[in-house]
Amino acid sequence: MNLAYKEISELRELLDTKHLSSLELTQYFFKRIKELNPLLNAYLTLSEEHAYYLAKRADDFINSPGNNPWLCGIPYAAKDLFLTKGIRTTAASKILDKYIAPYNATVINKLESQYAVLLGKTNLDEFAHGSSTETSAYGASKNPWNLSRIPGGSSGGSSSAVAGGLAPFALATETGGSIRQPASLTGTCGWKPTYGRVSRYGVIAMASSLDCPGTIALSVKDLVYTANAISGQDAKDSTTGNHNVHYTPEIPKSLAGLRVGVPREYFPEGMESGVKTRIYEAINILEKLGASITEVSLPLTKYGSLVYAIVCPSEVSSNLMRYDGIRYTHQSNKATDLYDIYCQSRAEGFGDEAKRRIMTGTYVLSAGYFDAYYKQAQKVRRLILNEFMEVFKKVDVLACASSPNVAVPIGGAKDNPLFGYIADQLNIPSSLAGLPGLSIPCGLATSTTGDSVSLPVGFQLIGPQWQEQILFNIGLIFQAETDFHKSIPQPLTI
Amino acid sequence: MTISLEETKNIANLSRIAFTDEELIRFQSSLEKILAYVDELKSIPTHNVEPLSTVTGLVNVFRKDDTHSSTVTEAILANAPQLKDGYYKVKTIL
16 A cells, blocks of 8 residues: 555544554655655654554554544654654754753653654754755755755755655644645745744753744645644643644635735746746735735835844854753863863864854854844844734735745755745744745646756745644645645655 | 954863864864954944844743653663762762
C-alpha cells in the first residue's frame, strides 16, 4: 500500500479500522526515509527504537475500547530545535553535535500524550538563522520538487520531509518566515501561530519575543488537528496565552461576510510575475466563495525587515551566550584559560551566520548604540503593530503571497548577509506583530532564477491576534474548492 | 556606515568569539553591510512611541514559589564536557 502523502484523516481511518497498525505505518516511513533521505537530507537523526516503542504504545491504545485521538499512531518529524528526551538535538550546529536532550519540549510531551509517533529530527538553518537550510552544519536540505533548489528555511528539513512524503506532518518554528516560506517553496501547508499560542518550553531559543513553534502538513485540515494537539497555555512558558483552545476542521459553507484585505505593499518590485498571477487567481477564488476584497495599505511594510535585522540578532546574541564551552558538550581543547574556553569553543562550534548574528546583536546592544538602533527598532516595531491593528478594523484577514519568488537554486544565499531578510520580507512584519499566518499551495509558477522550471507558490493569509480559526476556515474552504494541495512532486529515484 | 577593525575586535571580545585576522576583516564588512541596510530606520519619527518588546500584553505571570526535587539533573550534567563530583569543571578563575 502506498502510504506516503496520505492525509491524517485517511491514516486515522486505516488505523481505526485495523487495516494498518501504527507499527506498520512507522516501519513504512522508516523504509522510505532510509531510501530517500540521502537525496533530500531532510532528517539529521532518526529515532527508530523510540519510534517503535511509541508505535506499539499507540497500537495498544487503538486496540483498547474507546475513541482514538486524531494523532494517535500518526508518525511525525520534529525540527531539530525541539528538545526530545534522550535523543540527539543539535539545532543543526556543530556546537551541539553531541548534545542529548535532557527532557522533552512541552509540544513533544503534548504529541506523546496523543500517541503520535516521533520518527526523527529534521534539518534547519543553524540555530534557525536563515531561509534555505544552507547555514546548517550538516549541509542543505533539498526541495523534493527540484533537488537543485532550496526547500526554504529555516524549517527546510521539515518542509522537505513533508513534501517528500517522509512524514505526514512535521513540527517547525517561525521567528521571521521560517514556517510560511519553506511551506510556500515546497507546496505544503504551514501554520505560524499567534505568538504565545504554542509553548516555547524546550524549544531551543532563537529570538524569544518572536519564536513560534508551529506545524507543516499536507492540508489545512491536518494543520487543524496538529493545532489542537499542540496549542494551549503552559505553566512552563509564561508567555503563553490563557485561552481555552479548540479549532474546528469543519468546512464553512461560504466566505460571505468575510472582508479580505490585499495589502499593496506585499507585491514588491522584483516579485516574480508568475507568483503574482497565482496570488491574484487565489484571491479571485476567495471572492468567488463570497468574500469581499479590498485593497489596503501598510506603508511601514518595507521597514519590517530592517527592524527584524536589529531585533532578531539582538535577542540571538543574548540567547546564544549560554553556549560557553562549559555546559553544552563542545569544549575547545585549544583553550589555556577560561577566556579561551569561551572564545575558542564558540569560534569552533558556531557557523558564520550564527557568528554574524551574534556580532550584529552585540554591536547594536552595546553602550552608545543601544538607543540609536535597538530602542529605535523596538519603537518602529510598535508602529508596525499599530498599523496592523488599524487595518484589522477595516478587514478580517490579509491575503497575499508567502514569498515573492519560487524556490531559488541552492547557493544563492552564500555569504549574502541580507539574503534571509529579503526572502522573508512578506512574513517578517506579521511576525514582529505576533500575528498568526498560514501558507497554502495555490499552483505553480516559472522561476526567473536559473532554469525556467515550474515550482510551487504559497498563498499567505495573515489574521488578527489569536484568530487562527479565521485562517483555518478560509484554508479549509479553499482546499475543498481547489486541489493545489494535492499536487505532489515527481517520485524521487536514487 | 563604517566600523573600524578596532571596533570589530571589541565586539568580538564582547561576543566571546575568537576570530582570525582574515575573519575579522570579513565580519567587519558584513557588519557594515547590515548597518547600512538598517540605517534608514533612524529617520523614522518615533517621538513619544513606546518601545515594544512583548506582543501578548501579558504582565507579571506568577506561580507559587514551590520547590520540588529535579529529575533531570543527571541528564543535564551528562552534556558537560568536563565534570567533577557533580560540578561543571572550569579553568582557574583566580
